[in-house]
Amino acid sequence: MRPPDFARMLRRSGGRATPGRLRLMRALWKEPAPVTAARLQKSLGRTLNLATLYRALDALAGVGVVRRVDFRHGHAHYELAAPARAHHHHLACTGCGAVEDVSCTLRPRLKRASAFSAITDHAMEYFGLCKACGARGAERVSRTRTEAME
Amino acid sequence: MRPPDFARMLRRSGGRATPGRLRLMRALWKEPAPVTAARLQKSLGRTLNLATLYRALDALAGVGVVRRVDFRHGHAHYELAAPARAHHHHLACTGCGAVEDVSCTLRPRLKRASAFSAITDHAMEYFGLCKACGARGAERVSRTRTEAME
């Protein structure tokens, strides 16, 4: 699958197609799983200031181009969203940090009428142990921190 | 509904029933929605040191007595879990921070075999606009920070 037209995507969402944000998008496009801002910066060869990167990620998340994911690691992870990548969720190993995409099985909207007028988004992550970690024994594993968890 | 036997609950989960943790449990029991550590401390009359509170919440979350909830506010929220409160999720207003409980509609487990040996937990929150915020207009609302969001 070839990369989308990021420049157009950025402009369409009300922003500018700066070289930095284009590199950011291309880097995210290659990531198989949500990454931290720090790792993303590293993968960009440090060419983008971290504060700038955070601002970009925040802005892009604001317009739905990027999704922020919480794996309970104490820091945020980001991945491409919207038109670039199909909506999905994750299954994360609490032992080694391995992440697997899972499709969204949520009913389109909550059935019962609630005190809400609109539901605009949702977050959902599954946590468990990958086969490897499950075999190694849950306890020993639980205090391991792998590169994959960063 | 009368409060559970927190002392027993704490001991059964491998901890001690200290006056501090008992107060903590009772305070959580009264909260209608997940609260931050800071707010919880305040509701405890500052009688518990914040570091201690964080350690307690972390320990209790570890044994499943407490659940940590992420509303994308930049800080964690906590609520009673396990036997005390039935498993559920939330619908949070991105305008004013109002929170409504929603039942869990997730299939017990993912059907397809995955590279995982066990799924032990999951997080899921819906985001949207409550009727009040929906009426007031989404944009104006989006930059409001209410006490309910703390």
Added chain:
DNA sequence: AACACAAATGCGAATTATTCGCAATAATGT
């Protein structure tokens, strides 16, 4: 092609939530 203006960037400093080290206490089982 030259302009005008808002958006984006870099840098360093500031915030904030959360965690740690460590010595002192106190809960629990014997």
Added chain:
DNA sequence: ACATTATTGCGAATAATTCGCATTTGTGTT
């Protein structure tokens, strides 16, 4: 009453994320 070990308080440390501000640079328009 005793030994063991979890829990606590304090202050200091971290780590992630954000801010202020001056400077640069896209982009739409003359």
